[in-house]
Structure formats: C-alpha cells, structure tokens
Amino acid sequence: MENLSAKLRYTNVVNTIKSLIRIMRPKQWTKNLIVFAALLFSDNLFNMELLKLSVSGFFLFCMFSGSVYVINDIVDIEKDRKHPKKCKRPLPSGHISVKQAIGFVIIIFTLTVLASYRFNPLFAAIGIAYFILVTFYSFYLKNVVILDVMTIALGFVLRAVGGTVLIHVKISPWLLLCTILLSMFLALHKRKSELELVANGNKGSRKILEDYTPELINDMLHIVTSSTVMAYSLYTFTGTHSIYMMGTIPFVIYGIFRYQYIAHTKDMGENPELILLNDIPLIVNILLWVVSCVVILYWL
The missing domain is CATH 1.10.357.140 (UbiA prenyltransferase)
Structure with missing residues (x-):
C-alpha cells in the first residue's frame, strides 16, 4: 500500500509539473x-x-x-x-x-x-x-x-x-519597422480566425470581437501585408548590407502568401505558432530565407 501511495504521489507531482x-x-x-x-x-x-x-x-x-x-x-x-x-x-x-x-x-x-x-x-x-x-x-x-x-x-x-x-x-529602424508590421499581420489574422469562430456559433470568444468586422480586418490586413513587403524590400534596397539581399524578397513574399493560405484554408490563423511548427513548406521557406541571409551578409 505504501508503494502504491508513493507511486500515486509521484504521478501527481509529475502531472502537475507537466501542466505547469x-x-x-x-x-x-x-x-x-x-x-x-x-x-x-x-x-x-x-x-x-x-x-x-x-x-x-x-x-x-x-x-x-x-x-x-x-x-x-x-x-x-x-x-x-x-x-x-x-x-x-x-x-x-x-x-x-x-x-x-x-x-x-x-x-x-x-x-x-x-x-x-x-x-x-x-x-x-x-x-x-x-x-x-x-x-x-x-x-x-x-x-x-x-x-x-x-x-x-x-x-x-x-x-x-x-x-x-x-x-x-x-x-536598426528597419528591424523595428518590419517587426511591427509582421506582428500586426499575425495579430490581425488571429482576430480574423476568432471572428470566424463567432460566426460558427462560439459564444465564449473575446468581447473585443464585437468591435471588429470581417471587412475592417480585411482592409487592415491589405494595408499591413503590402506595407510589410514594401518595408522589407526598401530595407534590402537601401540598407548598408549587400545589394544581393534583394534576392531574399521572394522568400518573404512566399512566406506571407503561404501563411495566408494556411490561415484561410485550414482554419489555423488563431494559432500562428502551430502554423510555424507544422507547415513543412513554410518551415522550408523560412530556413531557405535564413540560409540566404547568412550567405549574402557574411560571404557576398
């Protein structure tokens, strides 16, 4: 009995740690x-x-x-x-x-x-x-x-x-600008997915969704998406690094489009971390972008 009790306590402790x-x-x-x-x-x-x-x-x-x-x-x-x-x-x-x-x-x-x-x-x-x-x-x-x-x-x-x-x-101001725009891109897609949950009858969603409409979020996404691509492109044109950084623009465009595709077709926009961890084409694209940046910045 003592061994069983000890095992139960150990199991409870392990489960609590996992939950934490x-x-x-x-x-x-x-x-x-x-x-x-x-x-x-x-x-x-x-x-x-x-x-x-x-x-x-x-x-x-x-x-x-x-x-x-x-x-x-x-x-x-x-x-x-x-x-x-x-x-x-x-x-x-x-x-x-x-x-x-x-x-x-x-x-x-x-x-x-x-x-x-x-x-x-x-x-x-x-x-x-x-x-x-x-x-x-x-x-x-x-x-x-x-x-x-x-x-x-x-x-x-x-x-x-x-x-x-x-x-x-x-x-770098370019780092800050691209970070702001890309994070707003992810946040707006999250709100869009949450709105779709409300439309499907989920009553436990955020109260803030009452102030958003699909049209408003789509308009905001159009602005943020195009601004993200332009900000990164301008960075590659005018930054102090190699002009070859322009070659990384297609990876950024594909990454944005791929993310939108996954968010829209697989209903995963509410969980951007799952898209980044589970979508193989997007993971490969990000790795290629990183490798390209390293090669261009450090060897060209």
Missing part, C-alpha cells in the same frame, strides 16, 4: 526567435560570445512570455472553459488550480528577473516592461479595438530591442 510547463505554452516560444534578429543582421552570428548571450536572451524571454501566459490564463479561465480549444488548457480543464498557477508565476518571474539582471540590467528592464505591457493587455488593452493588435506588435518590438541591447549593437 504546458501553461507557459512552449509552442508559442517560437515568437521569441526575433531576439536573434539583431545577432544575424549585425554580422555577429558567428561570434560565439554574442551567440551565447542571444541564446540566453531567448530562453529568458521565453520565461518572461511564459509568465504572462500564466497570468492571461488566470484572467481568462472562465472564458477559456467555453472555448472549443482553449478549454483543454491546464487551468480551465482543472489539471492545476489557480493558487498553484499564481505561486508558480511568482517564482518563475522573480528568478527570470534576477537572471536577466545578471546578464544586463537594461535587458532586465526591457523584460519587465514587456511583462507589464502584456499583463496590462490581459486585463484591459485586449478589450480596446485597434490598440489590442498594436500592443501585440509592441510586445514583439520589445523582444527585438532586447536582442540588440543584450549584445550591445545599434538598434
């Missing part, structure tokens, strides 16, 4: 890869010391963003229970309690701030600013039309800025 990791949404950590942009475009990709710093920055931002996801799930627990997909998350499904989630986020956030400060105090400040911004988003800004998607974009900008601060390189 799940609540930090590891699949969404791909969004933090923007931290490496500064390393790539500052011609420091093969600088081992700076590479180690960027890797550390990536994992630290994963902890910052994971902490915010926990808070967001606590705030939205009742709404998520009514959502066809989000109801399976650890909190709304009951695998962990709100009390456990609160204790967990306090510990993780505190340790992440302390670790970030040891690397770079300014990086720690940016991480804290990101945490405050997205927490404010969870409580209020996600219910303010237009500002909701702009806040998401600002969160990506803080990630990119954190990457530049950590390795002590100049912040």
Whole structure:
C-alpha cells in the first residue's frame, strides 16, 4: 500500500509539473526567435560570445512570455472553459488550480528577473516592461479595438530591442519597422480566425470581437501585408548590407502568401505558432530565407 501511495504521489507531482510547463505554452516560444534578429543582421552570428548571450536572451524571454501566459490564463479561465480549444488548457480543464498557477508565476518571474539582471540590467528592464505591457493587455488593452493588435506588435518590438541591447549593437529602424508590421499581420489574422469562430456559433470568444468586422480586418490586413513587403524590400534596397539581399524578397513574399493560405484554408490563423511548427513548406521557406541571409551578409 505504501508503494502504491508513493507511486500515486509521484504521478501527481509529475502531472502537475507537466501542466505547469504546458501553461507557459512552449509552442508559442517560437515568437521569441526575433531576439536573434539583431545577432544575424549585425554580422555577429558567428561570434560565439554574442551567440551565447542571444541564446540566453531567448530562453529568458521565453520565461518572461511564459509568465504572462500564466497570468492571461488566470484572467481568462472562465472564458477559456467555453472555448472549443482553449478549454483543454491546464487551468480551465482543472489539471492545476489557480493558487498553484499564481505561486508558480511568482517564482518563475522573480528568478527570470534576477537572471536577466545578471546578464544586463537594461535587458532586465526591457523584460519587465514587456511583462507589464502584456499583463496590462490581459486585463484591459485586449478589450480596446485597434490598440489590442498594436500592443501585440509592441510586445514583439520589445523582444527585438532586447536582442540588440543584450549584445550591445545599434538598434536598426528597419528591424523595428518590419517587426511591427509582421506582428500586426499575425495579430490581425488571429482576430480574423476568432471572428470566424463567432460566426460558427462560439459564444465564449473575446468581447473585443464585437468591435471588429470581417471587412475592417480585411482592409487592415491589405494595408499591413503590402506595407510589410514594401518595408522589407526598401530595407534590402537601401540598407548598408549587400545589394544581393534583394534576392531574399521572394522568400518573404512566399512566406506571407503561404501563411495566408494556411490561415484561410485550414482554419489555423488563431494559432500562428502551430502554423510555424507544422507547415513543412513554410518551415522550408523560412530556413531557405535564413540560409540566404547568412550567405549574402557574411560571404557576398
């Protein structure tokens, strides 16, 4: 009996740990890869010391963003229970309690701030600013039309800025502009997919969707999509790097079109991280873009 009881306790502890990791949404950590942009475009990709710093920055931002996801799930627990997909998350499904989630986020956030400060105090400040911004988003800004998607974009900008601060390189205005536009592109597609859920009878969706219409989001997407392509193209034309960077434009155009295709035909726009992780043509395209950038920036 004692052995059985010990095994049950061990199983419960393991399941709780798994649920706590799940609540930090590891699949969404791909969004933090923007931290490496500064390393790539500052011609420091093969600088081992700076590479180690960027890797550390990536994992630290994963902890910052994971902490915010926990808070967001606590705030939205009742709404998520009514959502066809989000109801399976650890909190709304009951695998962990709100009390456990609160204790967990306090510990993780505190340790992440302390670790970030040891690397770079300014990086720690940016991480804290990101945490405050997205927490404010969870409580209020996600219910303010237009500002909701702009806040998401600002969160990506803080990630990119954190990457530049950590390795002590100049912040490129092109990096910031392309980051803002691309993140708004993803956020608007997320809202569009959520609107489609409402049209299909889902009553547990965000209140903010009442302020959006398919026509409005389509108009905004037209502007943001074309602006993203033009901003990246202008960067390749006028940037300080090789003129051959123009050759990477087709990868950007294909990536955007492929993402739109997947979001529209497979109903995955609400989960951009799943598209980035599961669509083979898009993954191959991104890898080819990265390889092309490395070859052009470092050898041509």
